[in-house]
Amino acid sequence: MPFTVPVFFEKYSLYLLVFLLAACSAPAKLVKHESNLINVNIKDSIKEDASAKQLIEPYKQDLEKEMNEVLIISETAFEKAQPEGALGNLVADIVFEKGNERYRPADFKYADFCLLNNGGLRVSLPQGEITKGKVFELMPFENEIVILTLNGEKVSELIHYIISVGGQPVSGLQIKSMSQPNSHALIQGVPFDKNKTYKVITSDYLAGGGDKMEFFKNAIKVETTGYKIRDAIIDYLTNEKEKGNSLKPHPGGRLTNEQ
């Protein structure tokens, strides 16, 4: 016959009492911590969890199918360059055209020109098939098209900025002597007038002063379209294909060094 409960309590009452008091009076106390950073890497021997893989697979296949969709055939490659490049000209034209298409101005005045940044164009477009995946690579950001109303002074700053950085993608704007700091500009073919206000199409990122575009801050008016730049590019290429067109270079001569 082993212990009975009373015998147990008699023998170990002291221990129990100490333990009970401690357990009841003090909360659990954090006495020590240790940390590990576990790198998740293909090179390690860790397998992939089968159920996670199974869950991912149909989405992955669907996505690849989607991303491999050919939007259009391009006749040339499009690359970035300064003062202007084929890629910048193309994307600025697309954003200008599609942005104005979505724009519903209360004063019935559409945007005058478009300014983007080379930094936002992430890859070149190849000659041949342009896939949807390629457009995602070109424009991975969710930036949206906005229309800013600027006074002449701010547009003058904008022109000086383009000259000082050696060129950025533009549409509807022409600067003939990029080497001269006070070169005058044409907007929609008409000489820039410092006494006028202008409407500029750009991305919400740049409108917030991104890429040092300080002149965009405190605009007279900021109007959003809710239209993503990437969607505008995809829509444009899809429309062109539907019209039976291939993708051709857009006219240059926007930012030049003519004497």
Added chain:
Amino acid sequence: MSNRREFIRTTLLGTAGVAAWNFIPLEALAYKDVVKISILHTNDVHSRIDPFPLNDPKYPGMAGVARRAEIINQIRKEEENVLLFDAGDIFQGTPYFNFYKGELELKLMSQMQYDAATIGNHDFDNGIEGLHKQLPNAAFPFICSNYDFSDTVMKNKTITHKIFEKGGIKIGVFGLGVELDGLVPKQLYKNTIYLNPITKANEMSTLLKNELKCDVVICLSHLGYEYTIKKISDRILAESTENIDIIIGGHTHTFLEKPTVALNRKGKDVLINQVGWAGINLGKVDLFFEINTKNKSVKSSLKNISHKQE
């Protein structure tokens, strides 16, 4: 509270039972009463379902949910008390998000049995409706204490705090989101009201620790680790509060090799951790709790029961 009492009772009976058969000295009794809780965490996974491609210049072959899930499986096999958290920005960054709107991200997190997540600024990228629409795919709660959603579709869809009980330890968790103005277009976050995170943190942590008697208080934060500009960060949060033990951070994509030990306003330690982004790393913070604080011998024997998980 009742669970806690039950744990103590079980331990007592269990220990007494053992003591009845073999004479076990007191320090050994206490030895049994160290509880280990493993906190696993991610932040800013940004829809990174697949690993980075092998030709990626910065993170070749790193990240990937299926591999992370397997690591978590293994840890769950080895550790008794595991909690798994995410500190926000689950969404945005790969076409998976553009096409499936966060559905797969949340389904995978549910499958991995995440216990909770907080909300990051990019989780609003498809608008507050976009986030709301994906909630049915999450089998875990979103904990956020400083966004007032009452005038949005997210009303009553998040919780301000939650208490987890593991191994008899009460773990109180609350969550903090970053200021949305200037970071997220208003048309996306709609009438979400951002409340001062320090005020809310003090309110929540005091509630959890003092009133609800949690043994440890964890903050899931999407405030960011620290800034050169004057902006509320995890560092500032730690020193401006007094009842937070651990901050699981995000937003700034900060790769910390090990947690920062900061001091709170009462001079007590606060652990701050953040593990980069994209699921490149899984953080693991092991906490050791001593149930009977009177036994010094417990501390010295701690080393024996802690082991490193690579």
